[in-house]
Amino acid sequence: xxxxxxxxxxxxxxxxxxxxxxxxxxxxxxxxxxxxxxxxxxxxxxxxxxxxxxxxxxxxxxxxxxxxxxxxxxxxxxxxxxxxxxxxxxxxxxxxxxxxxxxxxxxxxxxxxxxxxxxxxxxxxxxxxxxxxxxxxxxxxxxxxxxxxxxxx
Amino acid sequence: xxxxxxxxxxxxxxxxxxxxxxxxxxxxxxxxxxxxxxxxxxxxxxxxxxxxxxxxxxxxxxxxxxxxxxxxxxxxxxxxxxxxxxxxxxxxxxxxxxxxxxxxxxxxxxxxxxxxxxxxxxxxxxxxxxxxxxxxxxxxxxxxxxxxxxxxxxxxxxxxxxxxxxxxxxxxxxxxxxxxxxxxxxxxxxxxx
Numbered sequence: 001x002x003x004x005x006x007x008x009x010x011x012x013x014x015x016x017x018x019x020x021x022x023x024x025x026x027x028x029x030x031x032x033x034x035x036x037x038x039x040x041x042x043x044x045x046x047x048x049x050x051x052x053x054x055x056x057x058x059x060x061x062x063x064x065x066x067x068x069x070x071x072x073x074x075x076x077x078x079x080x081x082x083x084x085x086x087x088x089x090x091x092x093x094x095x096x097x098x099x100x101x102x103x104x105x106x107x108x109x110x111x112x113x114x115x116x117x118x119x120x121x122x123x124x125x126x127x128x129x130x131x132x133x134x135x136x137x138x139x140x141x142x143x144x145x146x147x148x149x150x151x152x153x
Numbered sequence: 154x155x156x157x158x159x160x161x162x163x164x165x166x167x168x169x170x171x172x173x174x175x176x177x178x179x180x181x182x183x184x185x186x187x188x189x190x191x192x193x194x195x196x197x198x199x200x201x202x203x204x205x206x207x208x209x210x211x212x213x214x215x216x217x218x219x220x221x222x223x224x225x226x227x228x229x230x231x232x233x234x235x236x237x238x239x240x241x242x243x244x245x246x247x248x249x250x251x252x253x254x255x256x257x258x259x260x261x262x263x264x265x266x267x268x269x270x271x272x273x274x275x276x277x278x279x280x281x282x283x284x285x286x287x288x289x290x291x292x293x294x295x296x297x298x299x300x301x302x303x304x305x306x307x308x309x310x311x312x313x314x315x316x317x318x319x320x321x322x323x324x325x326x327x328x329x330x331x332x333x334x335x336x337x338x339x340x341x342x343x344x345x346x
Contacts, residue, residue, distance in 0.1 A: 020215060043215075043244050045208070046236025053205035054240070057175075057212020060197065060332065062340040065212070083201025084209070088332035 001097075001153055005129035006031035009095075009151070012127075012138035016093075018066045020058055022051040026070035026097040028153040033068075048077035055092045056084050067094045071115045072108060078118075081147070091145045096124070099153045124148035154289060154316045157254060158184050163294045164223055164252065168192050171342065172221040173335070175210045177230045178203055179261040180320035181254055185225070187321035194338035198324050198331055204234030207241055207251060214247025214307075219344040221248040221301070228255040228274055229267045238281035238310075245307040250297075253278070253312045260317055278310040285310040 001009070009032050013021070021036040022043050023029065036042035045051035048069050055065040069077060074096060084090065096119065103109045125146050127138050141149055157180065164174060165188040173195040176182045182198045189196050199206060210224035231237075231253055241249065255274050259265045268274065279285040284306050288294045297311045324331075 043240070046240055047234075049202070049205065050208045050234060050237055050240060053202065053208035054212040054215075056205075057209040058216050059212075060209075060336045060339055061213045061216025062336070063212075063216035080202045080205055084199065084205055087201055087328045089329040090332055090336075 001028040001031070001129065001151070003031060005134075006035075008129040008132075008134045009138075010035050012135035013066060015135055015139045016066075016142045017064045019063045020055075020065045021068060022055045022058075022065055023068045024048050024051050024070065024073050026068060026073075027099070028097055029068055048073035049080040052077050052080035052085055052094070056080075056088070056090045059090050059092050065092045067092060069094065069096060071096050071098045071119075072111050074115050074118060085147070091147070093142050093146060094148055096148060096150050097153055098150050119148055119150060122148050124150050126150040126152065128152070154314045155291060155294070157181065157256070157315045157318050158188070158321075159291060160252075160254065160288075160294060160313050160315055161185050161188055161225075163291060163298075164225065165189050165192065167223070167298055168195050171219060172223065173197070173213070173339070173342075174223040174225065175199065175206050175213070176225045177206045177227050179227060179230075180318075181225055181227055183320045183323055186324040193331075194334050196331075197335045198326075200324065200328060203230045204237070206230065207234065207237035210249050210251070211237075211241050211245060213339065214245070214249060217339055217342060218247035220339070220342060221250065224249055224251045226251065226253050227260075228253060228257060229259045231274070232267060235277065238278060238283060241308050242282045247307060248301070249308045250301050251278075251283070251308065251310045252294075253310060254315045255312050256315050256317050258317065261320070264317065275310070275312040278312065283308055283310045285312065287311070288313045
Protein backbone atom coordinates (compact mmCIF):
# COMPACT_ATOMS: atom_id res chain seq x y z
CA UNK A 1 0.00 0.00 0.00
CA UNK A 2 1.57 3.32 -0.99
CA UNK A 3 1.30 6.45 1.11
CA UNK A 4 -1.73 7.79 -0.78
CA UNK A 5 -3.63 4.55 -0.33
CA UNK A 6 -2.61 4.37 3.32
CA UNK A 7 -3.95 7.90 3.85
CA UNK A 8 -7.23 6.82 2.27
CA UNK A 9 -7.51 3.85 4.58
CA UNK A 10 -6.69 5.98 7.64
CA UNK A 11 -9.36 8.45 6.55
CA UNK A 12 -11.81 5.57 6.13
CA UNK A 13 -11.10 4.18 9.59
CA UNK A 14 -11.47 7.63 11.11
CA UNK A 15 -14.71 8.23 9.21
CA UNK A 16 -16.09 5.06 10.79
CA UNK A 17 -15.01 6.10 14.28
CA UNK A 18 -12.55 3.24 14.68
CA UNK A 19 -10.91 3.82 18.04
CA UNK A 20 -8.59 0.81 18.13
CA UNK A 21 -6.81 -1.14 15.46
CA UNK A 22 -5.99 -4.76 16.28
CA UNK A 23 -3.30 -6.02 13.96
CA UNK A 24 -1.49 -9.22 13.21
CA UNK A 25 1.34 -7.57 11.31
CA UNK A 26 0.81 -7.64 7.55
CA UNK A 27 3.08 -6.29 4.85
CA UNK A 28 1.90 -3.01 3.38
CA UNK A 29 0.11 -1.67 6.47
CA UNK A 30 3.09 0.04 8.09
CA UNK A 31 1.81 3.64 7.70
CA UNK A 32 -1.66 2.77 8.92
CA UNK A 33 -0.26 1.03 11.99
CA UNK A 34 2.09 3.94 12.71
CA UNK A 35 -0.84 6.36 12.59
CA UNK A 36 -2.80 4.41 15.21
CA UNK A 37 0.32 3.66 17.26
CA UNK A 38 0.98 7.39 17.56
CA UNK A 39 -2.29 7.78 19.44
CA UNK A 40 -1.79 4.61 21.51
CA UNK A 41 -4.56 2.80 19.68
CA UNK A 42 -2.76 0.03 17.79
CA UNK A 43 -2.47 -3.39 19.42
CA UNK A 44 -0.39 -6.15 17.90
CA UNK A 45 -1.86 -9.61 18.48
CA UNK A 46 0.17 -12.82 18.43
CA UNK A 47 -2.25 -14.54 16.05
CA UNK A 48 -5.51 -13.91 14.24
CA UNK A 49 -7.92 -15.63 16.66
CA UNK A 50 -6.54 -13.46 19.42
CA UNK A 51 -7.03 -10.31 17.34
CA UNK A 52 -10.66 -11.24 16.73
CA UNK A 53 -11.27 -11.85 20.45
CA UNK A 54 -9.66 -8.55 21.52
CA UNK A 55 -11.85 -6.73 19.01
CA UNK A 56 -14.87 -8.59 20.39
CA UNK A 57 -14.10 -7.43 23.94
CA UNK A 58 -13.62 -3.85 22.77
CA UNK A 59 -16.85 -3.94 20.77
CA UNK A 60 -18.82 -5.32 23.72
CA UNK A 61 -17.58 -2.39 25.79
CA UNK A 62 -18.89 0.06 23.20
CA UNK A 63 -15.65 0.88 21.38
CA UNK A 64 -15.40 0.55 17.63
CA UNK A 65 -12.47 -1.67 16.65
CA UNK A 66 -11.14 -2.99 13.37
CA UNK A 67 -8.94 -6.02 12.76
CA UNK A 68 -6.20 -6.14 10.13
CA UNK A 69 -4.62 -9.40 9.05
CA UNK A 70 -2.80 -10.91 6.09
CA UNK A 71 -4.66 -13.33 3.83
CA UNK A 72 -2.50 -16.16 5.22
CA UNK A 73 -4.13 -15.62 8.63
CA UNK A 74 -7.74 -15.96 7.53
CA UNK A 75 -7.80 -19.70 8.26
CA UNK A 76 -6.46 -19.06 11.76
CA UNK A 77 -9.24 -16.59 12.45
CA UNK A 78 -12.25 -18.61 11.34
CA UNK A 79 -13.13 -20.41 14.58
CA UNK A 80 -13.11 -17.18 16.59
CA UNK A 81 -15.10 -15.36 13.91
CA UNK A 82 -17.71 -18.11 13.64
CA UNK A 83 -18.12 -19.05 17.31
CA UNK A 84 -17.53 -15.67 18.93
CA UNK A 85 -18.05 -12.68 16.64
CA UNK A 86 -20.74 -14.18 14.38
CA UNK A 87 -22.51 -16.42 16.92
CA UNK A 88 -22.76 -13.60 19.49
CA UNK A 89 -23.50 -10.98 16.79
CA UNK A 90 -20.57 -8.78 17.81
CA UNK A 91 -19.72 -6.53 14.90
CA UNK A 92 -16.37 -5.15 13.80
CA UNK A 93 -14.78 -5.17 10.33
CA UNK A 94 -11.89 -7.44 9.41
CA UNK A 95 -9.56 -6.09 6.72
CA UNK A 96 -7.66 -8.76 4.84
CA UNK A 97 -4.46 -7.69 3.08
CA UNK A 98 -4.16 -9.48 -0.23
CA UNK A 99 -1.19 -9.55 -2.58
CA UNK A 100 -2.71 -12.33 -4.69
CA UNK A 101 -0.91 -13.58 -7.75
CA UNK A 102 1.74 -10.87 -7.41
CA UNK A 103 3.02 -12.18 -4.07
CA UNK A 104 6.78 -12.75 -4.44
CA UNK A 105 6.53 -15.76 -2.09
CA UNK A 106 5.36 -18.77 -4.10
CA UNK A 107 3.84 -20.45 -1.04
CA UNK A 108 1.76 -17.37 -0.32
CA UNK A 109 0.53 -17.40 -3.92
CA UNK A 110 -0.84 -20.91 -3.34
CA UNK A 111 -2.40 -19.77 -0.05
CA UNK A 112 -3.89 -16.68 -1.68
CA UNK A 113 -5.55 -18.80 -4.36
CA UNK A 114 -7.26 -20.99 -1.76
CA UNK A 115 -8.08 -18.15 0.65
CA UNK A 116 -9.67 -16.17 -2.17
CA UNK A 117 -12.26 -18.97 -2.47
CA UNK A 118 -12.87 -19.02 1.28
CA UNK A 119 -13.40 -15.26 1.37
CA UNK A 120 -15.73 -15.44 -1.60
CA UNK A 121 -17.82 -18.01 0.26
CA UNK A 122 -17.88 -15.70 3.28
CA UNK A 123 -19.26 -12.82 1.20
CA UNK A 124 -16.10 -10.72 1.40
CA UNK A 125 -16.29 -7.23 -0.11
CA UNK A 126 -13.41 -5.37 -1.70
CA UNK A 127 -12.47 -1.72 -1.52
CA UNK A 128 -10.09 -0.02 -3.89
CA UNK A 129 -7.89 2.55 -2.18
CA UNK A 130 -6.60 3.80 -5.51
CA UNK A 131 -9.80 5.80 -6.08
CA UNK A 132 -10.92 8.82 -4.03
CA UNK A 133 -14.26 7.22 -3.17
CA UNK A 134 -12.59 4.34 -1.29
CA UNK A 135 -13.13 5.84 2.15
CA UNK A 136 -16.84 6.48 1.53
CA UNK A 137 -17.28 2.95 0.17
CA UNK A 138 -15.57 1.55 3.27
CA UNK A 139 -17.89 3.58 5.50
CA UNK A 140 -20.93 2.28 3.63
CA UNK A 141 -19.75 -1.30 4.11
CA UNK A 142 -19.13 -0.79 7.83
CA UNK A 143 -22.56 0.80 8.26
CA UNK A 144 -23.97 -2.36 6.66
CA UNK A 145 -22.00 -4.48 9.16
CA UNK A 146 -19.84 -6.04 6.46
CA UNK A 147 -17.46 -8.39 8.31
CA UNK A 148 -14.82 -9.24 5.70
CA UNK A 149 -13.25 -6.53 3.55
CA UNK A 150 -10.41 -7.29 1.18
CA UNK A 151 -7.63 -4.74 0.65
CA UNK A 152 -5.63 -5.54 -2.44
CA UNK A 153 -2.02 -4.44 -2.08
CA UNK B 154 -7.64 -29.28 45.19
CA UNK B 155 -10.88 -27.32 45.12
CA UNK B 156 -14.18 -28.54 43.73
CA UNK B 157 -14.74 -26.54 40.52
CA UNK B 158 -18.18 -25.37 41.58
CA UNK B 159 -16.85 -24.11 44.91
CA UNK B 160 -14.12 -22.07 43.23
CA UNK B 161 -16.69 -20.59 40.83
CA UNK B 162 -19.00 -19.73 43.71
CA UNK B 163 -16.21 -17.65 45.27
CA UNK B 164 -15.93 -15.69 42.00
CA UNK B 165 -19.70 -15.31 41.60
CA UNK B 166 -19.96 -13.99 45.16
CA UNK B 167 -17.29 -11.42 44.35
CA UNK B 168 -19.14 -9.85 41.41
CA UNK B 169 -20.03 -6.28 42.28
CA UNK B 170 -21.11 -3.07 40.57
CA UNK B 171 -17.70 -2.56 39.02
CA UNK B 172 -16.74 -6.10 38.07
CA UNK B 173 -17.66 -8.63 35.44
CA UNK B 174 -16.62 -12.10 34.37
CA UNK B 175 -15.70 -13.84 31.11
CA UNK B 176 -15.82 -17.65 31.17
CA UNK B 177 -14.66 -20.34 28.73
CA UNK B 178 -16.63 -22.98 26.88
CA UNK B 179 -17.15 -26.33 28.57
CA UNK B 180 -17.98 -27.30 32.11
CA UNK B 181 -16.75 -24.04 33.63
CA UNK B 182 -19.35 -21.95 31.81
CA UNK B 183 -22.06 -24.51 32.54
CA UNK B 184 -21.31 -24.33 36.27
CA UNK B 185 -20.94 -20.55 36.27
CA UNK B 186 -24.25 -20.17 34.46
CA UNK B 187 -25.94 -22.23 37.19
CA UNK B 188 -24.47 -19.96 39.89
CA UNK B 189 -25.13 -16.53 38.38
CA UNK B 190 -28.87 -16.30 37.70
CA UNK B 191 -28.90 -13.04 39.68
CA UNK B 192 -25.95 -11.50 37.85
CA UNK B 193 -26.46 -12.50 34.21
CA UNK B 194 -25.75 -8.98 32.92
CA UNK B 195 -22.19 -9.10 34.32
CA UNK B 196 -21.31 -12.45 32.77
CA UNK B 197 -20.06 -13.18 29.30
CA UNK B 198 -20.44 -16.92 28.86
CA UNK B 199 -18.25 -18.13 25.97
CA UNK B 200 -19.68 -21.26 24.41
CA UNK B 201 -17.12 -21.49 21.61
CA UNK B 202 -13.80 -19.98 20.52
CA UNK B 203 -11.56 -21.98 22.84
CA UNK B 204 -8.62 -19.89 24.02
CA UNK B 205 -10.37 -16.54 23.56
CA UNK B 206 -11.27 -15.62 27.13
CA UNK B 207 -8.05 -13.74 27.90
CA UNK B 208 -8.16 -11.54 24.76
CA UNK B 209 -11.89 -10.83 25.21
CA UNK B 210 -11.17 -9.83 28.82
CA UNK B 211 -8.24 -7.69 27.67
CA UNK B 212 -10.47 -5.79 25.25
CA UNK B 213 -13.14 -4.88 27.81
CA UNK B 214 -11.13 -2.49 30.04
CA UNK B 215 -9.58 -0.87 26.97
CA UNK B 216 -13.08 0.52 26.50
CA UNK B 217 -14.23 0.58 30.16
CA UNK B 218 -11.03 1.03 32.21
CA UNK B 219 -12.80 1.41 35.57
CA UNK B 220 -14.05 -2.19 35.51
CA UNK B 221 -12.38 -5.18 37.14
CA UNK B 222 -12.63 -8.13 34.77
CA UNK B 223 -12.37 -11.69 36.06
CA UNK B 224 -11.20 -13.89 33.19
CA UNK B 225 -11.67 -17.60 33.86
CA UNK B 226 -9.78 -20.04 31.68
CA UNK B 227 -9.25 -23.78 31.73
CA UNK B 228 -5.73 -25.16 31.46
CA UNK B 229 -6.48 -26.66 28.03
CA UNK B 230 -7.91 -23.40 26.69
CA UNK B 231 -4.99 -21.38 27.98
CA UNK B 232 -2.53 -23.77 26.34
CA UNK B 233 -4.37 -23.28 23.06
CA UNK B 234 -3.45 -19.60 23.09
CA UNK B 235 -0.39 -19.02 25.26
CA UNK B 236 0.48 -15.90 23.27
CA UNK B 237 -2.47 -14.26 25.01
CA UNK B 238 -0.43 -14.07 28.22
CA UNK B 239 2.18 -11.96 26.44
CA UNK B 240 -0.44 -9.70 24.91
CA UNK B 241 -2.18 -9.34 28.28
CA UNK B 242 1.05 -8.27 29.92
CA UNK B 243 1.83 -5.87 27.09
CA UNK B 244 -1.49 -4.05 26.77
CA UNK B 245 -3.57 -4.58 29.89
CA UNK B 246 -5.14 -1.38 31.20
CA UNK B 247 -7.66 -1.21 33.98
CA UNK B 248 -7.75 -4.46 35.94
CA UNK B 249 -7.87 -8.04 34.70
CA UNK B 250 -7.61 -10.98 37.09
CA UNK B 251 -7.00 -14.23 35.25
CA UNK B 252 -8.11 -17.37 37.08
CA UNK B 253 -6.85 -20.52 35.39
CA UNK B 254 -8.78 -23.61 36.45
CA UNK B 255 -6.17 -26.35 36.25
CA UNK B 256 -7.45 -29.94 36.32
CA UNK B 257 -4.63 -31.14 34.02
CA UNK B 258 -7.04 -32.61 31.48
CA UNK B 259 -9.59 -31.93 28.74
CA UNK B 260 -12.44 -32.88 31.00
CA UNK B 261 -15.45 -32.31 28.74
CA UNK B 262 -14.04 -34.45 25.91
CA UNK B 263 -13.30 -37.47 28.10
CA UNK B 264 -10.44 -36.48 30.39
CA UNK B 265 -7.49 -36.68 27.99
CA UNK B 266 -4.32 -35.34 29.71
CA UNK B 267 -3.46 -31.75 28.85
CA UNK B 268 0.06 -31.53 30.27
CA UNK B 269 3.19 -33.67 30.61
CA UNK B 270 4.25 -35.07 33.97
CA UNK B 271 5.74 -32.41 36.25
CA UNK B 272 4.65 -29.49 34.05
CA UNK B 273 3.60 -26.44 36.06
CA UNK B 274 1.24 -24.05 34.32
CA UNK B 275 2.02 -21.36 36.89
CA UNK B 276 5.64 -21.30 35.68
CA UNK B 277 4.51 -20.34 32.18
CA UNK B 278 2.30 -17.55 33.53
CA UNK B 279 5.04 -16.30 35.79
CA UNK B 280 7.63 -16.42 32.98
CA UNK B 281 5.34 -14.17 30.96
CA UNK B 282 5.96 -11.49 33.55
CA UNK B 283 2.54 -11.72 35.16
CA UNK B 284 2.37 -11.92 38.96
CA UNK B 285 1.15 -15.45 39.53
CA UNK B 286 -0.24 -17.25 42.57
CA UNK B 287 -1.52 -20.78 43.12
CA UNK B 288 -4.68 -21.79 44.99
CA UNK B 289 -5.36 -25.24 46.38
CA UNK B 290 -8.02 -24.19 48.89
CA UNK B 291 -10.74 -21.56 49.22
CA UNK B 292 -8.66 -19.34 51.48
CA UNK B 293 -6.06 -18.89 48.74
CA UNK B 294 -8.71 -17.63 46.32
CA UNK B 295 -10.09 -15.18 48.88
CA UNK B 296 -6.58 -13.94 49.64
CA UNK B 297 -5.97 -13.37 45.92
CA UNK B 298 -9.16 -11.31 45.67
CA UNK B 299 -8.17 -9.21 48.68
CA UNK B 300 -4.75 -8.61 47.16
CA UNK B 301 -6.24 -7.62 43.78
CA UNK B 302 -8.31 -4.85 45.40
CA UNK B 303 -5.19 -2.80 45.99
CA UNK B 304 -2.53 -4.39 43.76
CA UNK B 305 -0.82 -1.93 41.40
CA UNK B 306 -0.46 -4.43 38.52
CA UNK B 307 -3.19 -4.20 35.87
CA UNK B 308 -3.09 -7.98 35.38
CA UNK B 309 -2.35 -10.94 37.65
CA UNK B 310 -2.93 -14.69 37.53
CA UNK B 311 -4.28 -17.23 39.99
CA UNK B 312 -3.85 -20.86 38.98
CA UNK B 313 -6.62 -22.72 40.81
CA UNK B 314 -6.06 -26.45 41.20
CA UNK B 315 -9.51 -27.96 40.70
CA UNK B 316 -10.87 -31.47 40.85
CA UNK B 317 -12.70 -33.27 38.05
CA UNK B 318 -16.46 -33.27 38.65
CA UNK B 319 -19.73 -33.71 36.73
CA UNK B 320 -21.01 -30.45 35.20
CA UNK B 321 -24.21 -28.48 35.62
CA UNK B 322 -26.78 -28.25 32.81
CA UNK B 323 -25.90 -26.36 29.63
CA UNK B 324 -26.55 -22.62 29.46
CA UNK B 325 -29.93 -22.35 27.77
CA UNK B 326 -29.70 -18.82 26.38
CA UNK B 327 -28.95 -17.77 22.80
CA UNK B 328 -25.46 -16.25 22.43
CA UNK B 329 -26.76 -13.01 20.90
CA UNK B 330 -28.94 -12.48 23.98
CA UNK B 331 -25.95 -13.06 26.27
CA UNK B 332 -23.81 -10.60 24.31
CA UNK B 333 -26.46 -7.88 24.00
CA UNK B 334 -27.24 -7.96 27.74
CA UNK B 335 -23.56 -7.96 28.72
CA UNK B 336 -22.74 -5.13 26.32
CA UNK B 337 -25.66 -3.04 27.58
CA UNK B 338 -24.40 -3.46 31.13
CA UNK B 339 -20.81 -2.62 30.16
CA UNK B 340 -21.88 0.55 28.37
CA UNK B 341 -24.02 1.63 31.29
CA UNK B 342 -21.62 0.74 34.10
CA UNK B 343 -20.74 3.95 35.89
CA UNK B 344 -17.07 4.82 36.55
CA UNK B 345 -18.17 6.01 40.01
CA UNK B 346 -19.53 2.57 40.91
